[in-house]
Each structure stands twice: as structure tokens, then as C-alpha cells.
Amino acid sequence: MLKSKWTRCALAALALAATAGAASAGPTLDAIKNRGTLVCGVHTGLVGFSAPDKAGKYAGLDVDYCKALAAAILGSPDKVKYVPLTAQQRFTALQSGEVDILSRNTTWNSKRDTTMGSVFAGTWFFDGQAFVVNSKKNPNVKKLADLNKASVCVETGTTTERNMADYARAHKLTFKPVVFEGQEATEKAFQSGRCDAYTTDASGLAAMLVNLPSKADYTVLAEIISKEPLGPMLRRNDQEFFSIARWMIFALQQAEESGVTQANVAKMKAESKDPVIQRLTGATGEVGKGLGLDADWAVRAIQAVGNYGESYERNIKPLGLARGPNALWNKGGLMYPVPMD
The missing domain is CATH 3.40.190.10 (Periplasmic binding protein-like II)
Known part of the structure; x- marks a missing residue:
């Protein structure tokens, strides 16, 4: 009886192991x-x-x-x-x-x-988060500190919003976020003048500017405020x-x-x-x-x-x-x- 009991336990353990293996098979x-x-x-x-x-x-x-x-x-x-x-x-x-x-x-x-x-x-x-401004409309903005109290277009649902808030708090600046859903909507809002600046990953700014006929009108500020792996x-x-x-x-x-x-x-x-x-x-x-x-x-x-x-x-x-x-x-x-x- 004891042997039978241990046999059943062993078989149950093997079955459990097989089930676990199947569940983790991919x-x-x-x-x-x-x-x-x-x-x-x-x-x-x-x-x-x-x-x-x-x-x-x-x-x-x-x-x-x-x-x-x-x-x-x-x-x-x-x-x-x-x-x-x-x-x-x-x-x-x-x-x-x-x-x-x-x-x-x-x-x-x-x-x-x-x-x-x-x-x-x-x-x-x-990558890393950067900011871009329209140089014709904001000729005096050369660095992030110059954007104090400015409006900034930002895409919702990203780390970008938090990074901007963290940077502003740490550097005693005030940014006024204007939030949009989707990168395309955010870019269009910035290009139409809804905000003084636009922030996203540096690669995203480069992707926006590469095909713009008015690319020369924009300046990407030198500061990178985050790490974005x-x-x-x-x-x-x-x-x-x-x-x-x-x-x-x-x-x-x-x-x-x-x-x-x-x-x-x-x-x-x-x-x-x-x-x-x-x-x-x-x-x-x-x-x-x-x-x-x-x-x-x-x-x-x-x-x-x-x-x-x-x-x-x-x-x-x-x-x-x-x-x-x-x-x-x-x-x-x-x-x-x-x-x-």
C-alpha cells in the first residue's frame, strides 16, 4: 500500500511537471x-x-x-x-x-x-528628450531657461510629460503643457502656432523636421533632458x-x-x-x-x-x-x- 501511494505521488508529480513544461513552452x-x-x-x-x-x-x-x-x-x-x-x-x-x-x-x-x-x-x-522652437516667432529663445512660462506641446501617454515636469521642478522653471493624443496631432498643433515649443525624443524632432519646407525656421535647443533607451x-x-x-x-x-x-x-x-x-x-x-x-x-x-x-x-x-x-x-x-x- 505504501509503495502504491508513493507511486501515485510520483506519477502525479511527473504529470504536474509535464503540465508546467507545456504551459511554459512558449x-x-x-x-x-x-x-x-x-x-x-x-x-x-x-x-x-x-x-x-x-x-x-x-x-x-x-x-x-x-x-x-x-x-x-x-x-x-x-x-x-x-x-x-x-x-x-x-x-x-x-x-x-x-x-x-x-x-x-x-x-x-x-x-x-x-x-x-x-x-x-x-x-x-x-535617445533623449529635446525641445524645438520656431526661431522666427521666438528669436530670443536660445536655451531651455528662455522658455520659462512658455507653452509646450507634448504628446500624452508618454514619458515626455513627466520628464518635462521633473526638469522644470528641478530647475525652478514653469512650463505650460498643452497635451495632445498622437504624435501627428502634437506636431501639427506646434507647427500651427498653438504652442511656443514642442518636446519629444530628439529622433522624433529630427523626423518631423526632415521633410518640412520651412525647416530653416526651427531650432532644436541643445539641452537633452532625459535618457530614453x-x-x-x-x-x-x-x-x-x-x-x-x-x-x-x-x-x-x-x-x-x-x-x-x-x-x-x-x-x-x-x-x-x-x-x-x-x-x-x-x-x-x-x-x-x-x-x-x-x-x-x-x-x-x-x-x-x-x-x-x-x-x-x-x-x-x-x-x-x-x-x-x-x-x-x-x-x-x-x-x-x-x-x-
């Missing part, structure tokens, strides 16, 4: 594979990051990340459905399962990483998908560091004797196996969008933004790919 990753499409939440229209081109196809640095994931997981960069989301909509869309991942200039901070049932894969772009955000329920999302960042950065490009990646896999390149391309090692993918996962991603530097040159350089902190660690920047072993 709901998001399984859903992506079953439907054959990655659903990617992107910006409603931020030039250089995620915006429809003249043909209506999404393009940009954040879009390239989604394409790279789709190529690695599903075999094709075209197997992506893009869902445009405002700052207000993005977190609900992720938490409800409407999208698999946010690749949408979202700042990585402790609240979003610990209290919202979500997690960040890493930093895809280092932007990165892909996903639900905290799928270690497999999280690992792929994280290592995609490192893979594209490592490709740049190692000189592996969209044009030469196949040749590098076949001919390179560099052990780092061999592991990156799957010629040796088991990085892909550890991620639940095949050996060519990174090769397909690089063939789809190029390395990180190529994506940056194609999408961000036209905005006039220098690499700065987004350069590789050995080029004076902060991008530091973790070793693949």
Missing part, C-alpha cells in the same frame, strides 16, 4: 508559428523608424527589427503584419495579445519592465520568444562589428575562419538550437535587413542624426553585443 512563439505571421506593433508614422513609404509599405529601423525576427522565425521578412499604434494604445494592444511585440520607440524603464506584465528585449536605439517590448510569458528577441539585437550588432553584411553573409558563412563569425552564421556552434531555431536564423535576418549599421545608415542617417551613443562600443558608442558561444 505561447507567443507557438502562436506566431501556427499563424505563420509575426504581428508587430509599430508607430503610426515616425519617419526613419516606422512609417509607410510611397507604396504604403512600412519602413524604418523598428520595421527592420520586425523583418529580421520574421526572417529568423518564419523564414521570410515579409511574414509580418504591422499594427500602427499611438502611445496611448500601445500597452493595451500588447497586454491584450493584439500584437506579439512592440517595436515602436518605447522607452525602457523600471515601471514598464516590472509592473505591466511585460519585459524589454534590450536597447535598439539610444528605446527597445522592443513583449509580454512576460514566453522565455523562448524573449530570448530570440534579445539575441536578434545582439546578432545584428555583432554582424556590424564583424563586418558581416547583407551582401556578404552567405560568403562569410561558407569561407570565414573567424570563430565569432562562424558561430554568428551557424557554421559552428549551437546558438540557433539554444533559441529553438535552425542554424541559419541569423543569416536570414542579416540577408533581410543587413547588420545594425546598414539599417541605421538606410533609415536614420537621412534624418541628420549622428550615430553618437548608437555607434558600436569600439567606435565610441554604447552598442555592445554580448558574445555568442
